[in-house]
Amino acid sequence: MIDRATVERIKEAANIVDVVSEFVTLRKSGANYKGLCPFHNEKTPSFYVSPARGTCHCFGCGKGGSPITFIMEHEQMTYPEALRWLANKYHIEIHERELTNQEREEQSQRESMFIVNEWAASYFEDLLHHPADGNDIGMQYFRSRGFRDDIILKFRLGYDLPNRLVLAPTALQKGYKEEFLVKTGICYKNEHGELIDRYAGRVTFPWIGVNGKVVGFTARVLDSRTKGVNQKYVNSPDSDLFHKDHELYGIYQAKKAIAREDRVYMVEGQADVIALHQCGIENVVANSGTALSLHQIHMLHRFSSNITLIYDGDAAGIHAALRGTDMLLSEGMNLNVLLLPGGQDPDEFARSHTATDFRQYIEEHQVDFIQFKTNLMLKNERDPKKRAEAINSIVQSISVVPNQILRDTYIHDCAQR
Template sequence: MITQNTIQQITNRIDIIDVVGEFVKLKKRGTNYLGVCPFHNEKTPSFTVSPVKEIYKCFGCGKSGNTITFLMEHEKFNYVEALRWLAARYNIEVEETETSPEQKAIIQTADSLYIINNFAKNFFTNALMNTDDGRAIALSYLKERGFRDDFIEKFQIGYNPDARDQLTKALIANQFNKELLPKTGLVSVRNGDELVDNYRGRIIFPIHNNTGKIIGFGARVIGKSDRGPKYINTPENEIYVKSKILYGAYQARTAIDKADECLLVEGYTDVVSLHQAGIENVVASGGTSLTTDQLRLIKKYTNNLTIIYDGDNAGVKAALRGLDMALEESLNVRLVLIPDNEDPDSYVNKVGAKAFNEFVAASKKDFIIFQLEVMLQEAGNDVNKKSTVVNQVAETLSRINKAEDFTKQQDYIRQCAALLKIDETGLTNLVNKYKRDKIIKEEKKISQDEANQLMQEQAQQPEDVLDDTQLLFHQDEAHERNILRVLMEYGLRPWDETRSMADYIFEELEQFHFDNPSNEKLFEEYKAWYVRGLEPTTKTMLYHDDETIRNLVVNISVNPFELSQKWDEVMESMNIVNRDTSHQDVLLSVNYYKLRKVKKMIEENQRDIENASYEEFKLLHEVHRHLKEVERELTKQLGTVILK
C-alpha cells in the first residue's frame, strides 16, 4: 500500500484545474470554472470545478468528486493507479507501507516484469526500424499489409530477429534476473538450462494495461509459415492474465467513451488497420472466447458492444460465445459479419474507411435475434430440435434479469415468439421458469442469514413515491448535512478565546445523534481526525480512502450557485460577498438542527403519554415540560420559527 505520507504529499500538490483542464476545456466563472461535461453529451456547460474546494460536479448528470476520482472515472484508473499517475506528474517518490514477505515478493516480481517488458519493447522496435533484417523482412511485410509508420509507432510494433538468442543475450548483458526471464515468455529454457529467444523471426505486438504499461506480447509469424502456431502469446504471470485483457484497450479507451460504443474484433492487425482508417473505438479479444472480466472492462467505457467477426462458420461460432455473459452484464450487443472470407483488416483495406463504416452501420444485427435465426436454420423442420431451440432461447432471455432491463426483455420475448411462431405468453412463462430455477439454485448456495440480510437490504430500498414519514426523513437529512457542511468549512476556525467552532459543535450536539448512518460515519470520522490533530477540512477529507465518505463530502460541499463578486462593487458599504458569516452560519445550523430534534422528541413523548400508566405519566409529563423549555429557548434564539 502507498504510505499516508506519500498520499499527503500528492494531495498537497494537486491542482484540480491543472489536471481536469488536461481533459476538459474550462472557462473561469466567478470563483469556479465551467466546462462541457466529459461524462455525458451536453451542449450547455454544467460541469463545475471549484479550485478552492478542489472538487468537481456536473449539475446535468450528477457526476462529482475530487481530482483522484476524476482520473478514476475518466481514465478508468483504480485508486492506486490514480495516485501513481499524480505522483509521476508532480515528481513525487512513492513510498510503500510494510507488507508481508509474500506480498512484497509479488510486488517486486511484478515491477521486474514491467521493466523487462519495457526493455524488450525497445529492443523489438529498434530491431524493426534500425536493423537490415528488420527493415528487409518485417518492416517490408508490414508495409505490404498497408501499415503506416505512424501507426507502427503508435502501437509500438517491433520485430524479434531470427537469431537463436539475440534478445536473451541483451537481457543478460543488462543484468536482468535469469530466473524471471522464462516467466515473461520472451525466453524459453532448452536442454535443461539453455536460454533461447521464444519469438524468433516474428513481428511483435506489445500489449498494454490501462495505464500504458506493457504487460505482455503477441508474436505473429511473418506471412504464411508452417513453423509453429500463427501467434504466440505471453504466458500468464503476475501482471498478465489473459481473461482480463483486451488488446488495444489502452489506445481506444477515450474513443470508446466518446463514441459510446466498443467495436470488438479478433486480431491485433484488425485493431491497427481500423485505427489507421480513423476507427479508433476498437479492441481485440486476441482470438479467445470472451470472459466476464473482458466484458466488464468494456462496460467501464460503454454499454454498447458491436462484435465484428469473419463471416465463416468459425467466425459465427466465435461471435456467439459469451452471449449469455454479455446479457448478464446488461450490454447491448450487436453483430457484424464480414463477407467474402474477409476479416476486418483485409476488408477495410479493400473498401476504404467510408465504405467500411457504412457497411458496419447497415449490417448490425441484434445478437439474440441473430442467434435464434441461426438455430432455427439448423433445426429445419425437426420438431424436437425446434423444441430445444425454444428452451435455449428462453434460458438466454432469462439472463436479462436486471430491473432496468425489463422492457428490453419484454421486447425480445415478443420478437422471439413471432420468429418461433409460438404463443408470447407461453414463452414469457418459460422465461420466468428459468428465472425461478436459477434463483432456487442460487439460494441453496447461501446461508439463511445471508438470505435474510439480502431481504432486509431490498426492503430498505427507497420507493418511487414518498409518504409523510419519508418526507420528514429527507428534511432531517438536509439538517444533518448542513451540520456537516459548516463543520468541514469552519470547524478549525476559532469560536471564542478557548474553543474552535468544531469544539462548539461537538459540545452542542453531544446529546444528539444523526439518523443517517453515512452522515454519522462522516461526523465521527471528522471528530476522530480532529482529536488526532489531523486538521480535517473539506479538502483533506476529499482524499479519504473510504469512497462513501469521499462522495458524501463532495455532495455536501458543492452548490450550483454562487454570489457574483459584483455585489460588493455595486453595494460597497454592504460587503455582501466577502463578509465573514461563519459564526452566524454555525449558530443557526446548530440551533435549527437541535430544534428539529427536540420537536421530534416532543412528538414521540406525546405518543408515549397517550399509552402511559399514572406513574409513567408523571415522569413523561416532566420530560415534556423540560423539552418545551428547550424548544422555547431555541425558538427565542432563532426568532419566530415554524417547522413542519
C-alpha cells in the first residue's frame, strides 16, 4: 500500500499539461491548451487542459479530470497503477508499508517468473523472425492463416524449435533458474530429471495480462502435423501467474479500444481475436473455449458494461453462446449475441470483410440475449413439457438481471411471446 506522503508528492509533481501531452497533441489557446479528445473520435478539438486548475475536460464526451484520473481512464489503470505510472514518470520513490519476509519472498518469486516469461516470449519471437526454421516453418504457418507482419509483432507471436532439449540449456546459460522455468510451466522434468521444453515444435501465442506482462502461453501444433496429434493446443499449466479462467486473450491489446467504443466483442479463439484486429476491429477478446468466470467478467466491467458474443452459427457455436451467460447478466452486463452465417467462425468472416462491413453486420444482426434465448428455445417447440422447461430456463435468466425496470420489461416481452 502506497503511503499518504508519497501520494501527496505524486499529486504535487504531476503537471496536467505534461501528462496529457504524452498522449495528445496540444496547442495553446489563451491561458489553456486544447487538442483532439483521446476518448472519442472527433475532427474539431473539444478537449481542453487548464494548467491553472490542474485539470482536463472534454466538452464533447465529458471525460477528463486530474492527472491521476486521466491516466486511469486513458491507460485503463486502477488508482494504484496510475499512481505508480506517475511516480515512474517523475522519478518519485514509492514508500510502502514494510512487507513481511513471506510477502517479500512471494513478490520476488512472482517477479522472477514474469522475467522468465518475458525472456521466453522474446526467445520465441526471435526464433520466428531469424533462423531458417522459424521463417520456413513457423512464419509459413502464420502466412497460411493470412496474418500480416504488423499483427504478428503486435501479438508477439513466436515459434519454438522441435528439439525439446534446446530451450532449457539456453535459458540456464543466460542465468535463468531451473526453478522458475518449471514454475512458469515453460519446462517440465521427465523421469530422468531432464528439463523438457513444453512447447517444442509449435507456434506460440503469449497471453499478455491487462498490465502488459506475459502471464503464460498457448502453443499450437502446425497444420501439417495435426493428424494423429492428441493435443492441437498446449496451454501453460496453472501457476502463481497464470489461471486460464482469470485471463482473457487479447485484453492488453484491446483495453483502450473497449473503453473508447464502450463495447467488447467476445470470441472463442486466439485466431479470431487476431483476425478481427487485422480487419480493423480492436475491441475484441477471447475466453479460449472456457465458460466465463467472475474474474474475467469483473475485468471486462472495468472497461465497458456492453458485451456482444460472436460465434459461428452451428450447434457448437450456439452451445458456446449459452454458457456462462446468466453470470454476465447477474453482473449487470448488457448482453447481445451474434451468430455468423454459413457456419463461419469470426476468423473466416473477418478475412472476407472490411471492418466497416463487419461492424455493419454486427449492428444489423446482433440480438439481445434474452430475445435470442427465447427465439432459440421456443422456436417450433410444440411439446408442452419441453416448452415448460424452456420457459423455466428463460425465466431463470431473467431473474438474475439486477436492473428491476429491465427485468420487468423482459418479463412483459416474454409473456407476450
